Structures are given as C-alpha cells and as structure tokens.
Amino acid sequence: MDAISTQGISIPRLGFGTFRMPGGDCQPVVESALELGYRHIDTAEMYQNEEAVGAAIATSGVARKDLHITTKVWHENISAEGIKRAFDTSLMKLGVDYIDLYMVHWPSVDMNVPMVLETMQSLLEKGLTRAIGVCNFNMTLLKAAIEDVQAPIACLQIEYHPFLSQSRMLDYVRSKQIPLVAYAPLAQGRAATDPVLEQIASKHGATAAQVAIAWLLDQDSVITIPKAKRRESQEANLGALNIKLDDEDRAAIQALPKDQRFVTPPFSPDWAK
Known part of the structure; x- marks a missing residue:
C-alpha cells in the first residue's frame, strides 16, 4: 500500500477509522482489519475504544x-496538564510504548495555540510520539500553528469527501x-447511494463507496480513513485501491x-476564517 512520508513518519494512504465503535465490540472489528492488511489505525480518546484497539x-x-x-486529545483536555494526562492515559490503554501520530482532535474556544503545540512538542522530544498533528483547524488556526508557532505539523485531518470542497485547505x-x-x-x-458515483462505479465494476474512496486517493497528498464494521465492507474499501x-x-x-458539511458539532470553529 502506498504511504506518504511526513515529519519523519510514513502514513499508509488508506487507513482504518474507528469512530462510533465504542467499547469492546471494537476489538474484533480491528482484528479483522489488521488481518486483511490495514496497517494505519485511527482512534481517539473520545471514541472510548483505545483499549479495544490495543x-x-x-x-x-x-x-x-x-x-x-x-x-x-479531546478539546476539553487541551491545557498543558490536560494534554499530558490524556496522552499518558491513551498510551496505557493502547498498551504500546509510543504513538506514531498524536493530534489535537478539535480546537477549543480561545485556545492558546502556542501552549498547546509546545506541550505536544514536548511529547515528541521525549520520543513518546513520533509526530504531532491537528484536526478540524480552520485556516486561521492552521496558519498560527505552522507559521507563527512553527510547529512540526505532520498532517491536517478534516472532513473531506466528494460533496465538500477543501481546495483552499489543500492548496x-x-x-x-x-x-x-x-x-x-x-x-x-x-x-454509497449517490447516482453520479453509482454511474461511475458501474463503468469500473465497482461500488459508489469505492469510487468515493478512489477519488480521494487519486489526489496528491491525500490520505483517507474510512470506517467499516463488517469484514465485507473492510475488504471492499481495500478494493478501492485498484x-x-x-x-x-x-x-x-x-x-x-x-x-x-456533515460534521458540525457546536464547538466547531468558524470554517470561513
């Protein structure tokens, strides 16, 4: 599987997401994904499944x-001590010695960007995580992280699919x-049920969901992490590679x-900024 190198790590371009798979039920799902060949697993403290993933x-x-x-790390924990505590808990639950990529899950209101990223970098300097990144940052926050703080951001994770343009962020x-x-x-x-994607899929002997994933992987510098509870769906997502x-x-x-845009919690940043 293709991978992208960034800030000293290599990230497989097709990963496995675990959102909305809380508790022990997640374990056999991730076991199946690993057996099929997935090597990039995406979790979070908020998902309540780190122990099962581990x-x-x-x-x-x-x-x-x-x-x-x-x-x-969840947005409610992004104080200096909160990040360290959350990281230690995640490391323990996952049962590993280090994390490959540790990310801010959502920005919080009036977040102190330098403090947050300096705390994240301290984990990096200690070798506890191999890289750091941010999720759900708008352009203003992202520029602050990269240009003002000059943090070694390994990737940006955001909602992206065929019905939402992210051209500004991608550029x-x-x-x-x-x-x-x-x-x-x-x-x-x-x-999975979009008529346009279904029409394209029929031409390729594929499914509309596979076409959506293939469209993302067709783009330079894009990684994607679809989730799938059923083994058949996990296999189908891998088929998008072809x-x-x-x-x-x-x-x-x-x-x-x-x-x-379908992911719009009340604490979302202003995406226009």
Whole structure:
C-alpha cells in the first residue's frame, strides 16, 4: 500500500477509522482489519475504544514497527496538564510504548495555540510520539500553528469527501508539504447511494463507496480513513485501491455540490476564517 512520508513518519494512504465503535465490540472489528492488511489505525480518546484497539493490536501478531497508530486529545483536555494526562492515559490503554501520530482532535474556544503545540512538542522530544498533528483547524488556526508557532505539523485531518470542497485547505497544506487526512470520506454513508458515483462505479465494476474512496486517493497528498464494521465492507474499501479514475470520472465528481458539511458539532470553529 502506498504511504506518504511526513515529519519523519510514513502514513499508509488508506487507513482504518474507528469512530462510533465504542467499547469492546471494537476489538474484533480491528482484528479483522489488521488481518486483511490495514496497517494505519485511527482512534481517539473520545471514541472510548483505545483499549479495544490495543487489545486487537496485541493479538494480531503484527509487529509494532509495521503499524501506524493515530490517537487524539479531546478539546476539553487541551491545557498543558490536560494534554499530558490524556496522552499518558491513551498510551496505557493502547498498551504500546509510543504513538506514531498524536493530534489535537478539535480546537477549543480561545485556545492558546502556542501552549498547546509546545506541550505536544514536548511529547515528541521525549520520543513518546513520533509526530504531532491537528484536526478540524480552520485556516486561521492552521496558519498560527505552522507559521507563527512553527510547529512540526505532520498532517491536517478534516472532513473531506466528494460533496465538500477543501481546495483552499489543500492548496495551503500542499504548499507546506503537509498531507491532508480525509475523515468521513463516504459523507456518513451518503456517497454509497449517490447516482453520479453509482454511474461511475458501474463503468469500473465497482461500488459508489469505492469510487468515493478512489477519488480521494487519486489526489496528491491525500490520505483517507474510512470506517467499516463488517469484514465485507473492510475488504471492499481495500478494493478501492485498484480503481483508476479517468478525466471523465473526475469531471463528473467535480460537478457534484461541494458545500455539504456533515460534521458540525457546536464547538466547531468558524470554517470561513
């Protein structure tokens, strides 16, 4: 599987998301994904499944060095002590010696960006995490992190799928040689039944969901982390790696509405800034 190198780490371009898979039920799901060949697992303290992810890793037989593990600190814990405490808890629950990528999950209101990133960098300097990144930052916050604080941001994780343009963010992060990790790549299931994607899929002997994933992987510097509870869906998502879109496909997808954002918690930043 292709991977992208950034800030000294290598991230497989097709990862496995675990959002909305709380508790022990997550363990067999992640075990299945690892067995099928996924090597990039994305979790977070808020998902309440780090122990299950850790148990799946422990029983998988996959060498730690062959895995990329991302976890994240929740926005309610982004004080200096809160980050350290949250990190220690995540490390313990995952049962590993280090995290590959530790991220700010959501910015908080009036967040002290330098303090947050300096605390994250202290974990990096101690070798507890191999890289740091941010999720759900708007352009103002992202520029503050990269240009003002000059933090070694390894990637930006944001909502991105065929119905939401992220061209502004993509242009910026590409100019800084920072990859974008697309979460909710199937637009919370909507991509699977979209008529345009279904028409493209029929041409390739694929599914609309596979086309949505292939569209993301077709783009430079984009990583994606679809989630799938059923083994058949996990296998199908891997099948997206074999789809080669043509210019006609790309034009049809580009013509879809690009203003549909589906992840909008009340603490979201102002995306226009």
